[in-house]
Amino acid sequence: MTTLLHCGDAARGDLWRAVLPDLVPGLTVRHWPDLGDPSDIEYVAAWTLPPGLAAGLPNLRMVASIGAGVDQLELATIPPHVAVVRLIEPDLVRGMVEYAVMATLMLQRDMLGYRDDQQARRWSPRRRVAAADRRVGVMGLGAIGTAVLDGLAPFGFALSGWSRSAKTIDGVATWHGADQITAFARDVDILICALPLTDETRGILAKPLFDVLPAGAGVINVGRGGHLVQDDLLAALATGQIGGAILDVTTPEPLPGDSALWHHPAVVLTPHIASDTVPAAAARAMAEAILAIQRGGVPAGQIDRTIGY
Numbered sequence: 001m002t003t004l005l006h007c008g009d010a011a012r013g014d015l016w017r018a019v020l021p022d023l024v025p026g027l028t029v030r031h032w033p034d035l036g037d038p039s040d041i042e043y044v045a046a047w048t049l050p051p052g053l054a055a056g057l058p059n060l061r062m063v064a065s066i067g068a069g070v071d072q073l074e075l076a077t078i079p080p081h082v083a084v085v086r087l088i089e090p091d092l093v094r095g096m097v098e099y100a101v102m103a104t105l106m107l108q109r110d111m112l113g114y115r116d117d118q119q120a121r122r123w124s125p126r127r128r129v130a131a132a133d134r135r136v137g138v139m140g141l142g143a144i145g146t147a148v149l150d151g152l153a154p155f156g157f158a159l160s161g162w163s164r165s166a167k168t169i170d171g172v173a174t175w176h177g178a179d180q181i182t183a184f185a186r187d188v189d190i191l192i193c194a195l196p197l198t199d200e201t202r203g204i205l206a207k208p209l210f211d212v213l214p215a216g217a218g219v220i221n222v223g224r225g226g227h228l229v230q231d232d233l234l235a236a237l238a239t240g241q242i243g244g245a246i247l248d249v250t251t252p253e254p255l256p257g258d259s260a261l262w263h264h265p266a267v268v269l270t271p272h273i274a275s276d277t278v279p280a281a282a283a284r285a286m287a288e289a290i291l292a293i294q295r296g297g298v299p300a301g302q303i304d305r306t307i308g309y
């Protein structure tokens with residue numbers, strides 16, 4: 001019996017149980033914690049894995065993240081021969097683009113400053129800076145980062161991007177690797193982090209990077225809370241080196257009530273809502289991944305276990 005174990009939202013589990021067997025002939029879908037015979041389970045889909053689950057499934061072939069990131073699966077708990085796949089579907093990418101464009105425009109149009117003015121009943125118009133005079137840099141040039149750059153292009157921003165390995169994107173100045181991060185960052189007025197969280201990128205949004213950005217730069221984090229060193233951000237906001245931050249992700253989540261980020265006038269905080277996975281679309285992506293494995297192929301979105309994304 002070929003079985004997928006779905007972990008997480010029960011409504012999505014029910015939908016998947018109804019639709020996936022039509023997309024993958026012979027597939028049975030079980031919903032955690034109904035494991036049945038663990039040796040039936042070849043595929044697991046989860047946002048986070050129940051502790052010890054992956055190691056206890058002798059015939060496991062693939063773990064799929066229900067989302068674009070995989071770090072929350074705790075890759076070290078998944079045996080190395082098991083394929084790990086990110087389930088990126090178009091609606092999830094669209095949500096990320098919407099959020100990143102909204103956040104960029106908020107910083108571009110000084111909405112954080114006008115929010116303050118409104119609270120103080122201050123009528124204080126400021127000169128608009130044209131988008132063409134603002135440099136927006138995206139860190140992470142995978143499916144999400146490149147879609148964000150596409151979404152920003154019509155506004156006329158000067159666009160750049162930085163990634164681990166070299167990428168070429170029309171109309172975007174691209175940089176790569178640790179050696180080029182300074183050259184990238186010194187010309188970025190609004191920095192968007194869309195990186196995967198790996199050992200290399202953890203804590204990358206920190207003082208050394210903030211110090212290189214032009215004074216007053218804005219920071220947007222749609223990656224993971226672990227990318228940001230919160231104390232360094234607060235210090236950079238205090239000196240004005242960073243002018244504003246829009247954060248959709250924090251460490252930990254939920255953000256504790258006593259965090260200074262909650263009430264900071266130069267911070268907009270949202271509870272990891274930039275995007276989400278649409279269950280029906282994710283079922284199709286899941287089916288394609290299983291069919292690829294069954295054909296002996298590599299599913300779209302399979303990560304390189306050696307680099308963690």
Ligand SMILES: O=C(O)C(=O)CO
Pocket residue numbers: 066067068069070092272273274275276
């Ligand atoms: O899909 C993911 O990994 C997300 O965090 C969506 O915001």
